[in-house]
Amino acid sequence: MANIKDVAKAAGVSTSTVSRTINNSPSISLATKERIFSVMKELNYSPNMIAKSLTNNKSYTVTLIVDVEDEKSYQNPFFYEIMHGIERHVYRKEYSLIVANLSSTQKNQSVIEWLIKGKRTDGVILPASILSSAMIEILRKYNIPFVAIGEPVGLKESVSWVDVDNKKGTENAMYYLFEKGYRNIGFLGLNKTQLFSRKRLEGYKSALSDEQHEIDNDFIRECMNTKKEGYQHMIDLLQRDHRPDAIICADSHIAFGAIKACGELHLRIPEDIGIISYDNSQLAEISDPEITTVYVDVFELGLQSAKQLFELIEDPQKIDQGLLISTSIKVRETA
């Protein structure tokens, strides 16, 4: 395959001149530029990125870390959509995207360090679950820009991140339910250890107080993201004297359980009970009835994370910041 020397020879110039026309230097005459470009076409020449990397000290590559321990990113179609968004921006920048798995539990940052030390990557996008202090220390030490997916919690350091606006998303879901006439809304699926869950609860509460409703703590149920627990809590809620007429589920699996519970107690959805869950299109659409959800544009989430990363790569002075992606309501059949 042709290299820069071949082009130079064929065009009767030096490699410097070829290099400068490739990089669009102003000090080359239009005539020679055109000649060189036509030679490049003829020879089917493309610059060798490896060589470019070596001289420019850039890998033209960014890395997406995936948390293999996290069932969420692991089995979830979200993951691919996020990657797709990242990929779009990365290729627009003529970079390529490398993917590496890492386990949050084994605190093993070796892959990252390996990539960095081998000079294989210019930046990293990683789930907040993996962003320990040790990880940050490594990234800072080697001066590698990074962006977290998900708002990091309990960090001294300030970092760049993007996350879903879970609070506002839940608020909007609440307003939507109010609008549809639902008045006694419960919240199913609180998980105090997870920020997104707490944020969703915040939205739930703030919407209630905005609308002058009281907060009934028994309407707020802590449970795992499983169909089973969703079912049990829903049964329990529905058998109270004062039962809810709508439910916000923190997860689609929970919503499946809740729907099953409604079916067993012969409550009609959405007439007797409204249900809104968070988005997992595949599950939401296959459910019967189909689940109305808070829709999260995860493609956009990925895209924005990549954008932030490149801002850091291009301007190392750029200060870190957080960004919230707003949501919308995807109306289906349960509300």
Add this chain to the structure above:
Amino acid sequence: MANIKDVAKAAGVSTSTVSRTINNSPSISLATKERIFSVMKELNYSPNMIAKSLTNNKSYTVTLIVDVEDEKSYQNPFFYEIMHGIERHVYRKEYSLIVANLSSTQKNQSVIEWLIKGKRTDGVILPASILSSAMIEILRKYNIPFVAIGEPVGLKESVSWVDVDNKKGTENAMYYLFEKGYRNIGFLGLNKTQLFSRKRLEGYKSALSDEQHEIDNDFIRECMNTKKEGYQHMIDLLQRDHRPDAIICADSHIAFGAIKACGELHLRIPEDIGIISYDNSQLAEISDPEITTVYVDVFELGLQSAKQLFELIEDPQKIDQGLLISTSIKVRETA
């Protein structure tokens, strides 16, 4: 960050010697090797892979192409599992994995050519859906080894591929149903345009003839992979005089529809009707009742594809070949 010269200087040797100890050349004395290694630790040295790439003319990188148009790989958790399997082997080889999206419809191979011409990749794993003749031509022209995921169909060229053993998988599902006492088994979800679907039908038919059953063509239904079509065909099948007592569904969405149909006709699962579908754990487990499936070890599928790719990378004389990944039955509640 320390480079090979720093190490050489600190150890009082030439860079050649350092390079040779890194690459485990036999012609370096044990004493100096040890000294150099200890210096390397001290200086926290890792070889610059970019430089290595330039001299060795290898990128130490392989590329996974994803078909963005294919809803299947796109939304499907399978995708991530495949990638995970690939990734495992790739990192074992001290390569890194780059991911690129491509659309099968727009026949746009630019990303691949861009990666190849930029010398960014040593090999490609790509879905058979994308493996057009034009694509093969490009890959061959630049001498880039590649492996298809899915058995390619209608190609003159012989290529390497890995696929799920859909025929045997369906056969085994049939044997399992026979064993459980089901006798009149239908096949829901034939899609003649897709090889995997035809292979599943082959398995269905061969199991029937093995067991001396007749093939009732009305028991074989062509339909799309949607809940809706699954539902309609199932209703139709169940209202026949001679109705099936078990169904093999080519897809979990279809199975959801089938289950809904059984519910409406008050048929009990698995007592009155047995159902086996192909694996999509997330859907299978959230269904009520949970769906018994033909389990596909997609992690293994990915791993094997990567293995094949490296065989081609390491030995360009290696002939292309196909590999089938065997399946197993994951018993849940529907059969």
Add this chain to the structure above:
DNA sequence: TAAGTTCATGCAATCGGTTGCGTTATCGCT
């Protein structure tokens, strides 16, 4: 002991680009 081997290591070119600095030719101006 001189010549031939073997062992351990260094020299320098090379991979394919980039870039600071120097060089040449042309032009404008006095």
Add this chain to the structure above:
DNA sequence: AGCGATAACGCAACCGATTGCATGAACTTA
């Protein structure tokens, strides 16, 4: 005509590794 300025390009060093060949020392062997 002479001089400085400017435009357009080339030279050569450099990025961080690898490797064929050369070299010197130690060791064999006759």
